Amino acid sequence: MLLGREQPFGFSFEIKVGRVSVGGWKKKGRPKDVILRFGGSEMKIQCVHFHADICVFHALCAFSRILASVLSCFFFVAMILGFAEIKKHLKMTTSWSDRLQNAADLPANMDGHALKKYRREAYHRVFVNRSLAMEKIKCFGFDMDYTLAVYKSPEYESLGFDLTVERLVSIGYPHELLNFVYDPAFPTRGLVFDTHYGNLLKVDAYGNLLVCAHGFNFLRGPETRDQYPNKFIQRDDTDRFYILNTLFNLPETYLLACLVDFFTNCDRYTSCETGFKDGDLFMSFRSMFQDVRDAVDWVHYKGSLKEKTLENLEKYVVKDGKLPLLLSRMNEVGKVFLVTNSDYKYTDKIMTYLFDFPHGPKPGSAHRPWQSYFDLILVDARKPLFFGEGTVLRQVDTVTGKLKIGTYTGPLQHGIVYSGGSSDTVCDLLGAKGKDILYIGDHIFGDILKSKKRQGWRTFLVIPELAQELHVWTDKSALFEELQSLDIFLAELYKHLDSSSNERPDISSIQRRIKKVTHDMDMCYGMMGSLFRSGSRQTLFASQVMRYADLYAASFINLLYYPFSYLFRAAHVLMPHESTVEHTHVDINEKESPMATRNRTSVDFKDSDYKRHQLTRSISEIKPPNLFPQAPQEITHCHDEDDDEEEEEEEEEEEEEEE
Numbered sequence: 172m173l174l175g176r177e178q179p180f181g182f183s184f185e186i187k188v189g190r191v192s193v194g195g196w197k198k199k200g201r202p203k204d205v206i207l208r209f210g211g212s213e214m215k216i217q218c219v220h221f222h223a224d225i226c227v228f229h230a231l232c233a234f235s236r237i238l239a240s241v242l243s244c245f246f247f248v249a250m251i252l253g254f255a256e257i258k259k260h261l262k263m264t265t266s267w268s269d270r271l272q273n274a275a276d277l278p279a280n281m282d283g284h285a286l287k288k289y290r291r292e293a294y295h296r297v298f299v300n301r302s303l304a305m306e307k308i309k310c311f312g313f314d315m316d317y318t319l320a321v322y323k324s325p326e327y328e329s330l331g332f333d334l335t336v337e338r339l340v341s342i343g344y345p346h347e348l349l350n351f352v353y354d355p356a357f358p359t360r361g362l363v364f365d366t367h368y369g370n371l372l373k374v375d376a377y378g379n380l381l382v383c384a385h386g387f388n389f390l391r392g393p394e395t396r397d398q399y400p401n402k403f404i405q406r407d408d409t410d411r412f413y414i415l416n417t418l419f420n421l422p423e424t425y426l427l428a429c430l431v432d433f434f435t436n437c438d439r440y441t442s443c444e445t446g447f448k449d450g451d452l453f454m455s456f457r458s459m460f461q462d463v464r465d466a467v468d469w470v471h472y473k474g475s476l477k478e479k480t481l482e483n484l485e486k487y488v489v490k491d492g493k494l495p496l497l498l499s500r501m502n503e504v505g506k507v508f509l510v511t512n513s514d515y516k517y518t519d520k521i522m523t524y525l526f527d528f529p530h531g532p533k534p535g536s537a538h539r540p541w542q543s544y545f546d547l548i549l550v551d552a553r554k555p556l557f558f559g560e561g562t563v564l565r566q567v568d569t570v571t572g573k574l575k576i577g578t579y580t581g582p583l584q585h586g587i588v589y590s591g592g593s594s595d596t597v598c599d600l601l602g603a604k605g606k607d608i609l610y611i612g613d614h615i616f617g618d619i620l621k622s623k624k625r626q627g628w629r630t631f632l633v634i635p636e637l638a639q640e641l642h643v644w645t646d647k648s649a650l651f652e653e654l655q656s657l658d659i660f661l662a663e664l665y666k667h668l669d670s671s672s673n674e675r676p677d678i679s680s681i682q683r684r685i686k687k688v689t690h691d692m693d694m695c696y697g698m699m700g701s702l703f704r705s706g707s708r709q710t711l712f713a714s715q716v717m718r719y720a721d722l723y724a725a726s727f728i729n730l731l732y733y734p735f736s737y738l739f740r741a742a743h744v745l746m747p748h749e750s751t752v753e754h755t756h757v758d759i760n761e762k763e764s765p766m767a768t769r770n771r772t773s774v775d776f777k778d779s780d781y782k783r784h785q786l787t788r789s790i791s792e793i794k795p796p797n798l799f800p801q802a803p804q805e806i807t808h809c810h811d812e813d814d815d816e817e818e819e820e821e822e823e824e825e826e827e828e829e830e
Contacts, residue, residue, distance in 0.1 A: 293641050294725065295732045301721045303609070303629055303739040310603045311501045314554075314612035315511035317418045318633050318727065320521045321489040325355040327480070330487065331467075332422035334476055338466040344430075347437075351429045357387075358424035359699040360636065361712030363406070364413045367445055368398050369431045369456035371424065373699055376714035378406040381705035386432025389698075406711070413460065416615050416712070418635070423467050430459055477517050484524045494525060497731045498544040499532035504735045506601050508547035510557065510610075512617075515550045515588060516572045542586055547600055551590040554614070558621035561593020594626045611727045615712070620719045632720035633727055636702050641725070643695045650692045657685050 290296065313319050332353040340346055363372040370390070373382035380402040383390040395402060404412060415424045434440050434447040434454070441448040446455035470476050480487045501507050511518055526541040542548065553562055566575045567588040574590050583600040598604060605627030612618025613633040622628040644651075664676040693700035703713040716723055722739060724730075733739075 291732055293645065294638065295729050297631075297722050297724045297729050297733065297739065299722055299739045299741045300717050302741045303721050305733070305735050305737045305739065307607070308505060308609045308629065308735075309607040310506045310508060310597075310601050310609070312508050312510060312597070312608055312610040312628070313727075314610075314614065314618050315509060315513060315518060315521065317613040317635070318611055318618075319494070319509070320525060321491075321635060321726070322418075322480075323487055323489055324635070325353060327487045328355065328422045328425075329353040330479060331419070331470065331476060332426060334470045334474055334479075335422060335426055335463070335466045338469055338474065339462065342462070342466070344462075345433075345437075348429070348433065351426075351433075353422060353425055355421075355697075357428060357698045358415075358421050359697055359702050360416060360418065360420065361702060361710055361715075362415050362424055362699065363404070363711070364415060364424075364427055364460060365404070365411065366413065366457040366460045367411050369427075369446070369459070370398070371428055372404065372412075373705060374404060374406065374711050375705075375708050376711055378404045379708075380404065381708060381710065382699055384428065384699075386428055386435050388432070388435075414711070416715075417617075418613060419467075419471070423463060426463060427460065430463070431456070434459075481517070481520050484521075488521065488524060490525060490527075491726075491728055492528060493728050493731055495528065495532045495539070495544065497728060500731075500735070502544065502546075506546040506603075507544060508549070508597060508601065509545050510549045510552045510554070510597070512552050512554055513550060514572070515567045515569070515590070518550050519569070519572075542588070546585060547583060547597065548588045549590070549592050549597070550588060552592070554617040555621040557592070558594045558625045561596065562591035564592040564596050565590045594622065594628070598626075609722075615715050615719065620715070623719045623721075630719060630721050631727060631730075632716060632723040633725075634702075634716070634723055635725055637723070637725040640696070640702060643692075643701075647692060647695050650688055650695075653688050654685065654692075657681055657688070 316322070329352075332351075336348050336351060340348060359373075361373070363374055364370075365372055369385060371384045372380060374380055380395060380399055383395045383399070406412060415421075435442050439449060443453070445457075446453060446459070448454075484490075498507055509518075513521075522541040526539070526544070529538065531537050531539045550567065551562075556562065564579045565577070566579045567573075567590050568575055569588055579589060597608070601608075606629060608626075608628045609631055610618065610622045610628045611631040611633065612622075613635075615632065619630045619632050623630050661678060661681050664678060664681075668674060668676075689706045693705065696702070701710070703710055703716075709717075
């Protein structure tokens with residue numbers, strides 16, 4: 172765009188194209204440069220000299236020269252833009268190590284904006300608790316149920332709920348229970364059932380109560396303290412407290428609430444502290460819970476749950492076209508194995524459905540049977556026993572589904588299906604050690620905790636509920652922002668007060684508002700609140716995820732959006748004294764801190780050497796080998812889970828040999 176305007180003593184112009192500007196002006200008697208600016212660069216072109224009182228012909232000639240200069244500027248701009256595109260392409264194909272020779276080369280800002288870390292779309296993200304280098308993974312292991320085969324919610328939970336209720340009625344429970352319908356808004360994973368009082372509890376990692384529900388009735392402070400005076404439970408008391416940790420537990424969780432609510436409020440029964448009475452008959456919450464547990468096991472192992480699932484796979488099982496593609500890519504960089512507690516017949520039908528596409532991993536490629544995607548297949552694994560002593564390893568006859576006689580002792584054979592075994596068997600057959608394996612599953616105890624604690628496998632936890640958690644986190648950001656604002660208001664009230672102040676600010680209204688906003692936020696997730704937190708406090712489930720899962724995501728398919736050379740680097744987990752204190756210099760006042768500073772400087776070393784010399788001269792000529800420890804001058808501390816000093820040293824030695 173050309174902008175021209177008359178000046179009292181000459182002519183000025185400015186040309187702007189996007190971020191590029193060309194401008195200059197001629198003041199009478201003084202030529203001025205035409206200045207071209209592009210980003211941080213600039214180019215000057217000398218203007219021609221002309222006076223306002225010269226003839227029109229000369230003025231036009233002079234202006235034509237200016238115009239020629241401007242056109243040359245545009246040619247220069249085009250060259251810069253062309254080189255910029257080439258440079259941009261080169262940057263995309265050049266490694267960071269070549270582009271950034273040292274930390275000083277890292278740009279502090281880009282066009283005035285702070286350098287921001289690139290992050291993938293939230294629903295494609297894999298979240299990191301402990302750093303993991305994908306290029307070090309040699310084997311990828313999978314569970315099947317709720318991992319490879321994700322069951323549709325709430326359809327599958329409703330099926331399990333209905334079948335369990337039918338089983339309870341068949342053993343003598345009231346027929347009225349058949350009127351209950353599964354409500355997905357009530358249960359969440361990670362709740363604890365108190366078999367003594369019949370309560371469903373949401374607790375933190377230490378056993379502090381976050382939510383307490385008796386049936387459908389949510390108990391408040393005074394009611395809760397009657398049964399839990401300290402609002403605390405001994406979580407290690409496994410005889411009394413049962414953790415409902417799996418996705419298979421969701422129908423069971425809701426059914427327990429239905430039963431407690433029914434027997435508590437039905438006129439035919441008399442409620443007691445630890446159960447209910449029907450005339451001379453007494454049913455404790457413990458025995459009721461055991462009946463439910465037995466009914467759930469019966470439905471899964473002897474009932475029709477699997478049969479009804481297989482009859483309508485489209486209704487109950489999620490089918491993802493990206494599954495064959497991801498597994499085929501994993502096959503290219505490592506070995507892939509399957510470990511499931513399900514029997515072969517059920518596994519075969521589920522997996523056949525998941526891989527039932529007219530093509531192979533990519534459109535146009537030939538269809539492949541599901542077995543071809545795995546180097547090792549283990550059914551009837553009996554996890555978590557699998558991660559300990561395990562069971563006998565046997566071979567499956569894939570035609571009949573029956574087990575062959577005897578223990579399998581041969582080498583790994585591709586396409587063979589095995590039954591039983593142990594995690595040690597997996598390592599032996601695949602020729603891998605613990606940290607070579609990334610195991611992917613949904614069961615925090617059966618898949619993740621045991622594989623991490625007993626074998627040291629790297630772990631990836633699949634949390635389907637994370638999709639909704641992320642939706643609430645982003646969609647209800649106004650509630651989170653309001654909580655932050657309330658924290659600021661609270662801090663302002665105490666801003667100028669210390670221990671000498673008698674003033675007592677009225678914070679009751681702020682406290683009420685904080686509770687209200689927190690409650691509104693909880694209800695966005697469901698009646699029991701978020702799977703991971705209650706207000707500012709993390710749940711037991713969240714603490715287990717952080718402790719045992721190296722990686723977690725809503726689906727393992729999210730690995731498709733990362734290269735197999737990717738370094739999943741854990742973010743620094745800040746403690747309150749780090750997250751709430753700005754990075755400004757703070758002098759340590761010896762009067763306020765009796766602790767000595769622990770960092771060592773060169774002056775400290777000189778002082779210590781002098782003291783050592785004086786000490787040894789005055790006491791004895793026999794000197795200890797090391798009177799003081801020396802601060803390490805090389806990297807000796809392990810900062811990340813995947814730090815491997817031996818491998819780094821070997822790589823350095825190889826590089827030196829090549830040179």
